Amino acid sequence: MIDLKEAAYGYGGGTLLSEISLRLAPGSFHFLTGPSGAGKTTFLKLCYADLRATSGSVSIFGQDAAGMSRDEIAHARQRMGVVHQDCEFLDHLSLWENIALPLTVAGRGSAAQDGNLNDLIGWVGLGARRDALPQELSGGERQRAALARAVITDPDVILADEPTGNIDWDMSLRLLQLLVELNRMGKAVVIATHDLALIRAAKAQVSARVLRIKDGRLQLAGADL
């Protein structure tokens, strides 16, 4: 689905990522670790074509990202669920409208009011906050809402950037369980995180590869995980 070959990204004369080769196949589960600033978010942005590789290639659903038009990128993103680190929302829309936004922009607006949306909002523990505005939510609530928005369209690929950073352990496990279930349904999942406990909990449930970005390169993490 997403295939990076010798991909590199740099700016201002420096190189942040280099020689990144990875295939996100259906049903794969990857964790991405590394210190802050190592390039985890940049790696994810290459995967959803928010950034273009400065060398090498990134193929998204069989298309070379370098040659994709805006419309093609939009179509590709409709098949992805992305949890952004900064959890950007539309401030004038309620929580449920924000979660339903990927359905709305894909022209599946009527589905926004069906049972799936309510079930999902309930699953991430935001049933009582359904009509709240984003600015009225705590950091943890925003992250849960962002994850709900990422999976509402039943995407083929889920890319999550620190999805449990501000969430208590019980809720983190609950969200992890949701991602694991989606992965078992054949979705590719990539989670960028510092949370080693979360990685261990996931490895107990699924066969997950743990990758580390070090010095701009992607490595398989050691047995300590």
Added chain:
Amino acid sequence: MSALSRILDVLQGDAQADRVVPRRGHSVQLTLFTSAAMAFLAVFAMALSLASGRLADRWSDALARSSTIRISAPPIEMDAQVWAVLGILEQTPGVDSARALTEDEQRALLEPWFGPDLPLEDLPVPRLVEVIETPQGYDAEGLRQRLAAEVPGAVLDDHTRWRRPLVQAASRLRTLGWVSMLLILGSTAAMVTLAAQSALAANRQVIRVLRLVGARDVYIARAFVRRFTLRALSGAAAGTVLGMIAIALLPGSGQQAGFLTGLSFSGGEWLWPILVPLLSAITAFWATRAAAFRTLRSMP
């Protein structure tokens, strides 16, 4: 998809999709006010153009129809002079018909200046002969010389000919009215473009989020286009109604009214202003669409 179906599609809208762009911002009032003001002016430009057209037609008509011969003579000789003039006119090529105005007709002509019950028989009023030309017209100078030789008291008054420059002026005024309409539409397009660009710039973050969740540029553009088209339509509708009321309240135009009091719509012409909001909406649609795609292309 045709342009019309695209416009109808935008106007029909999608309530859910319509909410993705926030409703706040000065551009709302700016677009409404500009569209209303421009429509108000457009109604006047349209009235000016149509009134000028009517005036040009009327004057043209009068030009094509007639000229006049004025006969001044002692009462005792008057009838003979009139018959002499009519005889000359009968032999003049280019004259279709000629007849002497009756006393009643002459009284009616003088009534606006002297009032009713004018004792025409007591006044040394010249007799008037109306001359109707053929489409080819007659040789005015030749006729003038013949009248001077045979009926010295008769003066050919081709006064209608001075109306030619007036007809030209009225025709140009009509053209200017339509040019004004075009300029007003152009100004509307410019203002709507600026307002749309301002709204797009103010909503960069919204656009970024929409793109991240998979919105195509055409979807984002449509949300803005619909909003600005409807604002322009409603503003222009209000401006048009106000303009029509203002036109209707102008003093009525009668036979004796001057040009300014004739600045109005006549009969079916009252339907013409309906075009103003429609044209404003179409203008806003294309202006916003162009501005939206241009701005979206420039955004990373």
